Amino acid sequence: MSTIQPITDELEPHPDVALVERVRAGDVSAYDELVRKYDRQLFRIAQHITQNREDAEDVMQDAFLKAYEKIDQFQGNSKFYTWLVRIAVNESLMRLRKRRTGRMVSIDEDIETEEGSVPRDLADWAPDPEQNYTQSELAEILRKTIQGLPPGFRTVFALRDVEGLSTEETAETLGLSIPAVKSRLLRARLQLRERLSRYFRKNKGSRELGVEN
């Protein structure tokens, strides 16, 4: 008789699995724990995509409510968190579409741009360049800079580099192939780098706060 155990038996189950089971059994307090665990992340992701505070609030609420309603449909073959993020990304794109009536908004939008494909601004940055700005100035620079990226690029950047999802998780969450995620991530990183260079380059005489987008 074979002694080989399924590989899943050797792995610790993710702590969310037990919480999801309790929610399914009718324990609302377990859902309270899940909301507290992931609300900040969902809010950040929604803000990155919609670039609108009110929309981000609505997205966060709607995503958690939708996940609660559909929790029986959660298969457990992905992490609860990535399932939740997928719901929030779809809600965010819907909100963005509503704001831009008549314009299609999808994860594939604006990917034809060549900006950032080849680095142009090759000036080195000052050491610790962010120290030349106050916290609020820096936050404004970072917000305006990422706002100028196409939605498909800033979504991939937010999931991979800000929230720390793997390439595979990002691909699964967005319904993209792994090469598509990699291509968007490289372009997003290079475009952000290029745009931040105007603030952070060495020997910058005066501080610049106006951003053209």
Add this chain to the structure above:
Amino acid sequence: MTCTEFLALLDDLIDDTVTPAMRAQLQEHLRGCEHCEVTLSTTRKTIQIYRSHEIYDMPAGLRERLHAAIMARCKKGC
């Protein structure tokens, strides 16, 4: 290795998903190419700055209000 070839592998180098042999080739290119060295260091810094500065934090008051609204709806069965 050309700069274009280096750029195609930039993310793999940053994300540490290159083989030791490929890493050696990339480092060899970096030794003679200031442009790619700057691109690598400033791209790394870009990621680090976005990761370490919370630009979309949720104020505590808003968090509690949204949390209460979500849980009230859940308790009613949505």
